[in-house]
Amino acid sequence: MSHLNYNHLYYFWMVCKQGSLTKAADALFLTPQTVTGQIKALEQRLNGKLTKRNGRTIEPTELGQLVFKYADRMFDLSYEMMDIVNYSQRANLLFEVGVADALSKRLVSQILSTTIPMDGNIHLRCFEATHELLLERLAQHKLDMILSDCAIDSSQNAGLYSKKLGDCSMSFYSATPVEEKEFLNNIAQYKLLIPGSRTSMGRKILEWCDRQGYQPNILGEFDDVALMKAFADAHPETVFIAPTSYPAHHNVLAEFSHIANIKDLKEEFFVIFAERMIQHPAVKSVCDADFSRLFK
Known part of the structure; x- marks a missing residue:
């Protein structure tokens, strides 16, 4: 031939x-x-x-x-x-990670910290985008791993796997103090800031409102949580949703007033990777790590 x-x-x-x-x-x-x-x-x-x-x-x-x-x-x-x-010959291991832009960056940074070896020989390169775009880049071998707010169906994404790292409850916050009962009984009167409806959490919030019979007054949708918090800080009359305050978030939300914890709403964290990356030391460190304290 x-x-x-x-x-x-x-x-x-x-x-x-x-x-x-x-x-x-x-x-x-x-x-x-x-x-x-x-x-x-x-x-x-x-x-x-x-x-x-x-x-x-x-x-x-x-x-x-x-x-x-x-x-x-x-x-x-x-x-x-x-x-x-590449990752066996580089002096500094190149590790390209995709991060869903709706995720809390404080939590993401702590998860990524587990990828840093004792000798520090790693070169992290982070790319932020939507879950769909990140999956596309992973399939094109342009990323080594993804941190996202939703899992994948391996039967629909051949060669890709996901593992849940943990979840945390969500709460409503505002720059202006609001009573929980007052807010939940009159939620339509408050201007809400929520994650974009394209994100997993954005869809969960809309579904939760529908189940509760609420007619939310949504002022803005934000794919980036940091931008949403900055907007809330500049507009104290608004209410936004974010992971419930605990040590990892204390400094981030210290200037805001906690209104109500919604146990039915949980932000989930998943690691997604291609089969070929199972033995990658950085991917293994994330998959093997115990994040129970982080998501307590």
């Missing part, structure tokens, strides 16, 4: 992964015409059509599905090899 051009195979694999010729070309820093030409060369080599168009997306043909299945395993293994080589 004559040699197979693996560049052509890689371009085809990228088109299938992206579902779009244009997106694949952008990711490869090539023109769509160049990618198309390379795939045609691969089709000639394999003597069959590999892709078909379905509306604006490109899908693999029956032959293309077969080729993609093997290519996916090949390139996943190549990424795994490079990951292992």
Whole structure:
């Protein structure tokens, strides 16, 4: 059998992964015409059509599905090899972590502290975005691990795993003192600041309000908790929700008045990683750590 051009195979694999010729070309820093030409060369080599168009997306043909299945395993293994080589040879272990922007940064920082070895030989690189975008970057091997507020379904995300690290209850706070009974009986009269409805906690709050029969007066949604607190500080008439105050958060919420703890609302913390990263020392340290005190 004559040699197979693996560049052509890689371009085809990228088109299938992206579902779009244009997106694949952008990711490869090539023109769509160049990618198309390379795939045609691969089709000639394999003597069959590999892709078909379905509306604006490109899908693999029956032959293309077969080729993609093997290519996916090949390139996943190549990424795994490079990951292992990189973190075994670097003087300072590079560890790229994605953090869901809705999570409490104080808690995230304490979780990440477990990744720092005794000799300090690690180079942390943190990327903050939505859960969906982080999963996409993880699947593209652009991240080593994710800290998020929701788990994943491994049956829908082949090769990805998640583990719950802990959870903490949520409370309402305000820069202006408010009685708990007064607030809960008249919640519609208060201007609320909540996590964005795209986040897990944002959806939980809206569902909780619906179950309680509340008609919330939402002034703002914030994907970033720190920004929400800063906004609440500048607008003392507002009420916001955040993890219930305990030692890890004491200094952060000291200037705000605690209104009510809502036990039905819990912020959950999950670590998500690819199968190839199970033996990564930093991932292992997070998965093996006991965070019971942190989430007490």
